[in-house]
Amino acid sequence: MGFPERTAFFKGNGYMKKLYSNKLTTFLFLLPALILFIGILVAPIFMSGYYSLFDWKGYGPKTFIGLDNYKELFTSENIGFMKAFGNACLLAVLSVLLQLPLALFLALLLGSGRKGERGFLSIYFMPVLISTVVIGQLWLKIYNPSYGVLNVALRALGLDNLTRLWLGDEKTALWAAFVPTLWQYVGYHMLLLYAGIKSVPPEYREAAMIDGANESQVNRFIVLPYIKPILRISTIFAVTGSFKSFDLIYVLTNGGPNHSTEVPSTLMISMLFLRNRYGMGSAIAFVLILLCFAAALIINFIFKEREGKPKCKTETE
Amino acid sequence: MQDGNRVKSPFNGKKFTKETLVYLLLAFWALINLFPVYWMFTFSLKSNNEIFGENVIGLPKEWLWSNYSKALQVGNIGRYFLNSVIIAVVTIALVMAVALMATFALTRFMWKGRKMMNDFFMLGLTIPIHASIVPIYVTLSKLHMLSTYSSLIIPYAAFSLAMAILICTGFMQEIPIELDEAACIDGCGTWRIFFKIIVPLMKPAVATVSIYTFLQCWNELMFANIFVSDKAHKTLPVGVQALSGQYLTEWGPVGAAMVLATFPMLVFYIFFSKKIQDSFIAGAVKG
Amino acid sequence: MGNVKYDGKYYGVPMTMNIVGMFCNMELLAKAGYNEVPATYDELIDCCDKLVAQGIIPFGCSGKETWCVTEYLESIIEKTAGATALNQIFAGTASWNNPDVAKAVGIFQEMIEKKYFDPEGIALTNDEVKANFMAGKYAFYMNGTWNCADFDKAGLTSKVKVAEFPVIDSSKSQLGELIGGPSDTLAVAAGSKNAKVAAESAFELAKGICHYGYLDGCGLPAWTPDYDTSSVNALTQSVADICANASQYVLFGDTAMAADTAQIYLDYVSKIYSSTISGQEFVDGLTKDIK
Numbered sequence: 039m040g041f042p043e044r045t046a047f048f049k050g051n052g053y054m055k056k057l058y059s060n061k062l063t064t065f066l067f068l069l070p071a072l073i074l075f076i077g078i079l080v081a082p083i084f085m086s087g088y089y090s091l092f093d094w095k096g097y098g099p100k101t102f103i104g105l106d107n108y109k110e111l112f113t114s115e116n117i118g119f120m121k122a123f124g125n126a127c128l129l130a131v132l133s134v135l136l137q138l139p140l141a142l143f144l145a146l147l148l149g150s151g152r153k154g155e156r157g158f159l160s161i162y163f164m165p166v167l168i169s170t171v172v173i174g175q176l177w178l179k180i181y182n183p184s185y186g187v188l189n190v191a192l193r194a195l196g197l198d199n200l201t202r203l204w205l206g207d208e209k210t211a212l213w214a215a216f217v218p219t220l221w222q223y224v225g226y227h228m229l230l231l232y233a234g235i236k237s238v239p240p241e242y243r244e245a246a247m248i249d250g251a252n253e254s255q256v257n258r259f260i261v262l263p264y265i266k267p268i269l270r271i272s273t274i275f276a277v278t279g280s281f282k283s284f285d286l287i288y289v290l291t292n293g294g295p296n297h298s299t300e301v302p303s304t305l306m307i308s309m310l311f312l313r314n315r316y317g318m319g320s321a322i323a324f325v326l327i328l329l330c331f332a333a334a335l336i337i338n339f340i341f342k343e344r345e346g347k348p349k350c351k352t353e354t355e
Numbered sequence: 356m357q358d359g360n361r362v363k364s365p366f367n368g369k370k371f372t373k374e375t376l377v378y379l380l381l382a383f384w385a386l387i388n389l390f391p392v393y394w395m396f397t398f399s400l401k402s403n404n405e406i407f408g409e410n411v412i413g414l415p416k417e418w419l420w421s422n423y424s425k426a427l428q429v430g431n432i433g434r435y436f437l438n439s440v441i442i443a444v445v446t447i448a449l450v451m452a453v454a455l456m457a458t459f460a461l462t463r464f465m466w467k468g469r470k471m472m473n474d475f476f477m478l479g480l481t482i483p484i485h486a487s488i489v490p491i492y493v494t495l496s497k498l499h500m501l502s503t504y505s506s507l508i509i510p511y512a513a514f515s516l517a518m519a520i521l522i523c524t525g526f527m528q529e530i531p532i533e534l535d536e537a538a539c540i541d542g543c544g545t546w547r548i549f550f551k552i553i554v555p556l557m558k559p560a561v562a563t564v565s566i567y568t569f570l571q572c573w574n575e576l577m578f579a580n581i582f583v584s585d586k587a588h589k590t591l592p593v594g595v596q597a598l599s600g601q602y603l604t605e606w607g608p609v610g611a612a613m614v615l616a617t618f619p620m621l622v623f624y625i626f627f628s629k630k631i632q633d634s635f636i637a638g639a640v641k642g
Numbered sequence: 643m644g645n646v647k648y649d650g651k652y653y654g655v656p657m658t659m660n661i662v663g664m665f666c667n668m669e670l671l672a673k674a675g676y677n678e679v680p681a682t683y684d685e686l687i688d689c690c691d692k693l694v695a696q697g698i699i700p701f702g703c704s705g706k707e708t709w710c711v712t713e714y715l716e717s718i719i720e721k722t723a724g725a726t727a728l729n730q731i732f733a734g735t736a737s738w739n740n741p742d743v744a745k746a747v748g749i750f751q752e753m754i755e756k757k758y759f760d761p762e763g764i765a766l767t768n769d770e771v772k773a774n775f776m777a778g779k780y781a782f783y784m785n786g787t788w789n790c791a792d793f794d795k796a797g798l799t800s801k802v803k804v805a806e807f808p809v810i811d812s813s814k815s816q817l818g819e820l821i822g823g824p825s826d827t828l829a830v831a832a833g834s835k836n837a838k839v840a841a842e843s844a845f846e847l848a849k850g851i852c853h854y855g856y857l858d859g860c861g862l863p864a865w866t867p868d869y870d871t872s873s874v875n876a877l878t879q880s881v882a883d884i885c886a887n888a889s890q891y892v893l894f895g896d897t898a899m900a901a902d903t904a905q906i907y908l909d910y911v912s913k914i915y916s917s918t919i920s921g922q923e924f925v926d927g928l929t930k931d932i933k
Contacts (some may be wrong), residue, residue: 053539054535058463060464060545068472070452070453074509079513082489085490101587116906147380147381163628163635169573171574171592172592172595172616180391184407206705226635229636230635259490282484282485284576288576295705296918297909306488307904310492314900318540320489323488324487326483327483330482331481
């Protein structure tokens with residue numbers, strides 16, 4: 039929809055032009071939003087950056103230590119940030135390679151006009167609406183070594199040797215924690231992509247069909263290029279969402295066993311509230327913000343490189 | 356594309372088998388999405404004996420409604436439910452008011468830096484909630500505001516603001532400027548135009564923003580967990596989490612609490628699924 | 643009261659004290675031919691071997707809550723290296739680099755390897771492990787003596803006994819060296835107005851809480867009781883008997899250390915339980931990371 043120049047509207051009505059040029063009124067209308075926005079979103083970023091330069095327990099005196107927190111963050115093994123960051127990257131990669139293709143596949147199946155598509159769509163989107171705590175608690179119970187559905191089912195099938203401690207074993211915990219994370223948001227990405235697919239003008243599709251294209255050819259040559267802007271947004275959400283992921287990991291493992299499922303945000307929370315290292319916690323927060331911005335920029339760049347001209351009506355700035 | 360039959364594979368001979376396969380796939384994925392909810396509902400009504408062996412996935416043999424009274428009495432879930440509602444409703448009201456005003460200034464007024472200001476607000480879409488946790492926590496504790504409703508309402512409102520402005524901008528730009536002109540001729544000032552003309556016409560935007568904001572606050576865990584520690588102000592997700600810690604070895608009441616936290620939302624979703632989905636699409640696709 | 647002292651002044655009043663006790667399910671022990679709690683380390687090992695042979699899991703320990711692992715590990719270290727040595731290490735006056743600590747960790751890991759511990763424990767929380775013990779799944783459960791009240795309430799007093807962990811190296815340690823001590827305290831800010839009045843009322847309050855906590859079985863009195871104790875449950879009373887013979891206490895390691903250090907310590911303990919590091923690596927790592 040862009041941002042049209044308003045001046046054109048004010049032709050011939052001097053009084054209204056005067057009304058809508060009043061600086062004070064403009065400012066008053068913006069003021070509440072500015073206070074909220076600067077106070078809660080913008081200022082804290084700078085404060086996090088500032089705190090990250092100190093050794094601080096959250097109470098008592100702050101000691102200025104320059105970039106030492108960052109040095110320790112990237113080198114110290116007992117902090118384990120690189121491991122947590124690696125886990126987040128793995129989650130991001132899995133999101134892009136598994137979650138998005140699955141979402142796209144489902145969206146294409148539904149978007150090409152099948153009976154019951156709305157019903158399926160609504161079911162697939164449902165997990166997005168359920169609180170992550172509930173999802174996490176459910177999966178905790180699914181994974182429970184003694185009574186969980188997963189092990190019970192394996193035992194019932196006579197596959198006793200495949201039963202695992204799932205979330206308790208360092209070898210399986212990371213994968214077990216990622217499964218619900220990836221699963222919950224398939225429906226979200228699918229919905230976005232489905233909306234994009236539905237906005238493909240039917241004539242394009244029909245023209246291609248008349249030329250003898252089959253469903254997969256239509257998808258490949260008509261639909262995919264058309265929904266590229268949405269794919270870009272989905273990718274940004276999937277990657278930044280992976281870097282930020284907290285809720286499910288917190289509920290399922292809280293970073294354990296032995297930090298094998300630690301992600302940056304669980305690490306940040308344990309730095310802050312278990313180890314009383316506010317400076318270090320702030321450093322992690324600050325690195326996370328930079329990571330998210332960087333990821334968004336890089337993904338935008340990659341998609342721009344490959345994009346000829348935007349074919350979708352949604353905004354592509 | 357309303358009718359489901361129009362686009363079909365041209366390979367008519369293979370059509371039956373291929374379409375069957377597609378539907379099997381779709382049904383399988385639907386099952387994966389429905390099963391956890393079904394399981395949650397059934398074990399919320401079962402005793403440990405049933406959950407732990409006798410009857411793992413069937414319907415409860417004996418419907419144990421006492422799990423629900425335990426969740427409500429011991430788990431205090433009713434109170435947390437109310438807290439979540441209060442916080443969500445106030446947040447929505449605050450976000451709506453602030454976003455409508457800001458959008459009015461951004462779309463109607465003529466001033467330099469309008470576009471820059473809009474971009475500035477849109478930055479909010481990418482700022483992760485974690486960024487502000489330490490400063491907000493420290494500030495709230497200095498102001499002795501931890502464990503109050505406002506300690507969650509204000510941050511939630513701030514973090515929903517960017518999306519609200521984005522959605523409102525789309526809707527407000529579609530309100531014809533001629534309406535403002537007519538009001539002007541009648542002698543209205545800016546504030547009257549805003550309240551009499553613009554706000555009443557923004558109802559669809561209010562619905563979209565409300566749904567979006569509601570889901571954000573309803574499910575949020577990190578802030579709710581850290582900023583609120585007293586029982587009187589805890590929200591539903593934190594309450595469910597706490598109850599699971601308390602009833603580790605008895606799953607029924609935990610299941611009951613989870614159902615209580617989830618089902619009102621799902622019932623609402625059944626009736627308004629299109630509207631809810633649209634609010635997510637509006638948020639993402641325009642960003 | 644040493645651990646509530648700071649700069650030579652008392653800043654807190656201890657309310658309750660708890661020690662780590664080894665709770666024993668006597669019905670299960672009887673199946674291994676033990677009608678009494680194994681009194682020596684060799685007997686304990688023999689008992690465990692017999693239990694394992696019968697398909698009974700000797701110990702349950704939560705790996706999800708690392709403090710539960712310390713209940714075992716610290717007891718074993720204490721009974722190998724001695725309470726004095728462990729106290730010095732926790733206080734930071736002696737190095738972690740102590741061969742006895744490495745040896746004790748080795749002993750603990752050998753017990754894990756010999757299947758003395760429930761392998762599922764690593765994925766369970768303490769409440770789940772405790773419930774398993776109460777349901778008769780484990781023969782032993784080592785944890786704080788605050789559990790006495792729950793065991794008593796569940797009617798387990800007749801079949802559960804509590805004892806201290808046997809001595810492993812008698813040249814360095816002896817019975818009566820316990821893990822625990824006064825823990826929950828009421829603190830008074832020294833700078834507060836009427837600090838003296840506040841301190842005195844906190845003192846009375848603490849004695850009161852301690853009094854009722856003892857009678858309810860939630861802990862032992864940190865103060866010599868001057869009231870009738872016959873209503874105290876049998877388990878708590880036998881804990882009191884153990885404490886009466888105590889020669890030295892070592893405070894729970896994670897309570898004794900500062901928050902940051904405690905987490906580093908707990909991280910290493912957790913790696914011990916999952917056997918990802920050896921005793922020597924434990925000692926080396928802590929020596930390097932705790933300053």
